[in-house]
Amino acid sequence: MKRLLAKSYDRKKSSEPPDYALLIVHSRDVSTACKALANLGGKIAISNAQISISKLEEFYITLVTNGWMQDTGKASQHFQEMVSGKPEITQLLRHETISGFLFLLVPELSEWIKTLPINPTIAIWGAMGHHRKFDKGTMEKNVEELIIKVEHPDFQTILQEMGSDLEIKQSPPIFSKPLIIGVNKNDICDLPARESLNKIKSQFKELEKKFSSEEDRRFIALIKAFGIAADMAASAIAKKYQSANKYSLQEFVRKTLSEGLKPEDLRKLIHQWAWKEWRKHNQFNTKFEQQNLRKLPPNFKLRKFQKQVGRAKTKLTLAIAGCGSGKSIAAYIWMLLWCKRFQQQGRTNFRVFFCLPTTGTTTEHFKDYALESGISEEQIGLTHSRSFVDLETMAETSDQEEVIKDNDENDPPRVAEAVLKAQRDKIESLALWSTPLVVTTADTILGLMANSRRGIYSIPAIMQSVIVFDEIHAFDEVLLGHLLVFLKNFPNLPVLLMTASLPEQYLQAIEKIRPDLALIPGDSRLEELERYTIDYPTTEEKVWQAVKECLAENGKVLWVRNQVEWANIIYHQAITHAENEPVFANTSINVYHSRLRYKDRSYRHRQVIDDFSKKGQSAFLIATQVAEMSLDLSADLLITDIAPIPSLIQRMGRLNRRATPEKPGNPKSALICALSNEKDVKPYESKDLKMAQQWLDALKLLNKPLSQKDLVKQFKLPNNEPEYNYAKAEERACFFSGLWQTRPGFTRGEGYTIPVILKKDLDVWKKDNPKKEKPDQEWLRRYEVSIPIRQEVLKWEKVSGIRIAPQEFIEYDYNENTKKGTGAKWL
Template sequence: MKRLLAKSYDRKIHNQPPDYALLIQHSRDVAAACKALAKVTGSVALFNAGLEAEILHRFGKTLLLNGWSQDLGKGNSHFQSMVTNQTGFIQLLRHEVISGLLLFLNEPLQDWQEPLKDIKLIALWGAMGHHRKFDYQTHPNAMVPPLTVHLAHPDFNAILTEMGQDLELGDPPKFEQDWKIEHNLAQDLLDELFENFEKSEANFNNEKERRLLALIKAYGIAADVAASAVARKGESAKNYSLAQFVTNDLSIGFAPEELKTIVHTWAWKSTKRHPQEWDISKLPPSFIIREFQNQVAASESYITLAVAGCGSGKSLAAYLWAQNWCDKLSGNTNFRLFFCLPTTGTTTEHFKDYALESGIPAELISLTHSRSSVDLETMAATADQEEATEGANTTEAAREALKAEQDKIDALALWSTALVVTTTDTVLGLMANARRSIYSIPAIMQSAIVFDEIHAFDDLLFGHLLVFIKNFPKLPVLLMTASLPEARLRAIQKVRPDMHLVPGDEKLEQLPRYYLQYPVNNEDIWDEVTKCIAKNGKVLWVRNRVDWANEIYDEVRDRFRNISVNVYHARFRYKDRSIRHRRVIDEFKNEGKPVILVANQVAEMSLDLSADLLITDIAPIPGLIQRLGRLNRRATPEKPGEPKKALICPQPKVKGDAAKPYKKDELETAEGWINRLIALNKPLHQKDLADEFSALSDDREFDYAKAEKEACFFSGLWKTRVGMTRSEGYTISVILEKDYEQCDDKQYGEPTAKWLRKHEFTIPFKSEALKWKQVSGIRIAPDEAVLYDYDEITHEGKGAAWR
């Protein structure tokens, strides 16, 4: 008799199914991972969610029931056909749905599970959602023959027997015959489930029950990922231990001294002294930690908001804060730090500045999430259709499966990483059931979290932040921004009344830095640029659109042929953008040499530089505050210097909507803010910017009810689907067709994630891009559609544009 399989395997290598491919062994492995996760991180997860320590036993048993239940439904004829290399096989129902039908509606199994009735609902809702594809859209596929659930198979009985022993249920029922399900019966059974689940939703009006359900779902998914990875690597069950893997990887963390090393290394780097002169056991003699930074570090609240101007030292304050939390928590958990920033550019630069040269062992820090005890070739192979969306064709299913495997690798790498510098989506994606975020939850629950630049969050992402901090009230979180609308400040305070607000250093915040001029004409602009260059100054010119930036770049190069002129935006391949980024930063640090940089909005966060003259298009107030933060950035009370000019240009007269990518009312509000500042009739400081922003802030309350609904991690209950992390924008990520054809870094016939990241860039969205081929979800731009201007030798060029 054929064994029941959970995974496909290479029949050229194995005459018989290896252990990892067997359904009974995979079920054991998932259960073992559930037990280990509950033991290692269960207590801290419950504590973070504000749940009582007394329910740890309930949590562990519920998670164990979830683990044993996930894949019972794989013992059906359709799934077994699918994993025996029948490419493109269409199932009547997904396996996790069949698991639910069995355990909710089969009377002998219901009676057997009666002792677990108090935990069954949460456990099985989690199990049915462990591929994030169960809700009202779930339906049996039409025109598909009936399937047979192999209830009478010896393997099925063996799984139930071990499940009963593990959960103290006693002997399971023995089935003498299999169960045949055809389309109409499948639909009737689903309708019955939906009706029962709708009635049960009333049991989850209590937010603590919703939190427990969400944790069980996420930890069950994480257990499945760990089991797949470790078992495939070991192949034979005697060669691996899930408990050991989970315990070892999740036991890695920081000691306070290691975080102190990051702080000291950064401080010595800022002195410009040769590394041989550094003594990282202490701070440099002349280095002073500001009072603002000490106040952030000393915050006792589980949630702290630092609102301070650009260049005030918020990042350093964050590491000091983390060091103090590490001191407090090192006895309770393996301390980790997630440092989250809005964009890949800011993330990369932060990693370089603080982590890369800190002296911390490379295996303890991560930017790219590339380190793991498993790799793509050792991940357990599953049928492509298991990760594909409904209706996907064979090619799409294969691509989605490859992307899913890469997400598993990236997430499992974080289990053994103490410092993760990442984009905000890695953590807040949890609220949208994002795959990588859910896989990472055991690491997230052991961490302190920094969310930087929160002013840059759109409403959807900010809503996810609110739901996250409300539902994890005991997870240490530091929020940082240069400015925040009053409505958003009130929203944070409403969900977290315990929030501790730390304002910036008064001496820095009230240091005169800027002269604003608005509106300005071309003649004014070119006069000021010429004067600045004559004094060997640094000019930053920010446009609201890439094509506008490229036009100004060409004009500046024509006018100033003997000085360095660069253009910087997101339409460069990542590898080219990194080179341009480093060149720009280095040239702005080079004193006594004039330089002009033309950029778009990426300058608001991605560039840590100080200009002597700022020219900018009018933009929403938070964006203008960030742009002004790059003007006279290095001024201090000790070395104040003279205030610098900021020339703000009105909306240009162009065809179409000149406000794009912003809204017209945002720019009108910004104009009012600018006029109020100019009316002060004095050199302006950062506090002036913030005060006048507050005076103009919209009084409407942030819609938290909408945010809760959109955060399907908590609101979904029995329904588990993927939501959205960010609102849709105006751009789309692509790679060049010629790059794709020349790719020499492939796995399983597709470019690796690392290669894709180096070569992708964004262009404005056009509907025709939807017709292009894809690789790992990224469109391949045909040469006849997109022009890419870049010289690999001189590193000059303007990047991508539609032809």
């Protein structure tokens, strides 16, 4: 008998299909993973979503039913051919759509599952959406009729085990012949695909009214997400261990999701940071203390603001405090409080997601806090689009059909790229299950609202966690909308929001959907410290004169420009000045932006931080928006293009950053430059720059040195900005709004750049690795560089899904010996 397959396998290595490839084994594994996830995470997920605890049993049964249903459609002839050596085949319908057909339109099966003590519709929606490819636009393909092997012994066994597992008293139906699905009603068949699709979509549309309550939408979303996560885990673990008797999915889920931090782990992290800060200010102390991570350093005191954040008792806390006020460590003090609470509730799997807006901020936070925390490396993790995870620890688990797009069947390279990305998402998400402290980009969590693969795969870990979203002022409209919907629908999940400033309409939007919000301002003594003087508008002559005067005093200069090309121009002008003017002698001059290869950018970042840390030595940095968040440095002079108010507040947060009430020093100058061409506002919008002009004019009228409180207070004054459109955000958040439709949406608004690999780098790699087909993911991410998007990019070849930039289009300026250069630019 030819067995029914769930996965393809290497027929050169095995004449018979290994366990992981069998449909019957995979179906068992998915249902087992569903049971394990429901037992371990169901109760807390329901609680986080404020769903009645009385629905816990329904959650369990619905999820397990979903797990059994998911791949029954793989009994189709087309799918079996696809995994048996014909990957290019076009299927009449995807397997998960067929699964829905079976339990909705085949009377024997639809009547059988009606005896369950749940509404099977939700389980069916979960099954049909478990590859995020079913919605109102789903259509049949115009190919030959499709045979579903419902009479096959493997299919019958799946139904029998499903019935036994779910305790369905009635025996499952027995089929004596296959089921035939035709293209439309003109074909001789049991079910016409076109008419059947139209029928069930109409039924689903009608049912939307029945599931209109918030509780129903949350329940459906959790069923779908946990079902997808269960399928991912079942596929990955089975493929790794090959034989069913070598692994236990229940044990895997229990072990990975039971990992947690203890209060002493977070205490150690906080003390490690405190000792690091203490050494900065006591490096010449002759009585240098031996570091003891069990206590704070001598005479070291946490700030009042940090203690207040740590004592916050509400599920949602917003800390608005100026740059340099110690928000990050306040967040870890907050985590310590929640860790103790978890422990008091008998929960030992305390875990944290610390989310930042960009890859640069994420990496630096990981280095500065998690990596030096003293917590074991197995318990901390960094994840974003460039963080490296060892792909060799787990074999490929993504089959072609899982990732194929509607029009890509005959485009093997595109399919291969999608498979690679799916592998990476699975492996990195699964790694998060066993990582209690994760530093990541906000997209990992908020991508859940857009049905992103990584967000959904990570949901079992997310539901067990407390979450910090830092620098929320930097979220664009789409990402902020996802944050609002996330907060609204998981009201019992502990979340800390942090920022130096926030537009009033954003604050009002958060308060409207979460009246329980606790707002904690920064320390008044720090916030009211007069740090800045503002000169706006200024002149080029005045700017360069100020630069020379600052450098002559061995000061630190930060010049922030809105576009990379503008930053490079100033950098080259600075180099020219250095060649001709003594005042620039011994000054470290550098440029920092996103057009550097990731490995070069990482080196440049550390170099810049070191340059600004050296006392008695001048430094001059020209940067772009990357300086707003990812650079923890203090300048003596700030020069900046006019930018939106939150951006200007962030940039000014790098000016006179180390001033304290005990050592206030003198206010430092911020020179704000108007744009030379008022129409060239990218990457911003004209209305935001006009608001910034009004804000600067209002600050000048104060006629005094300015504090962080002054900056924020003027920002909060009433303006004509419309109320944030939460209804639109809800619509975009297809995780909840989708109901029966499951397709990926968007996490962020449209960007201006695309990552590429330089052809000359790839050529060098090929020369050094003649026996390898392509670079591994670590190499790709180290050599990846972002460039502005142009139409030509779409015609370039790819390696593992990343475009290869030809030398005739892209020039890369960087000296490997001196580590100097301006990076990539179009020719």
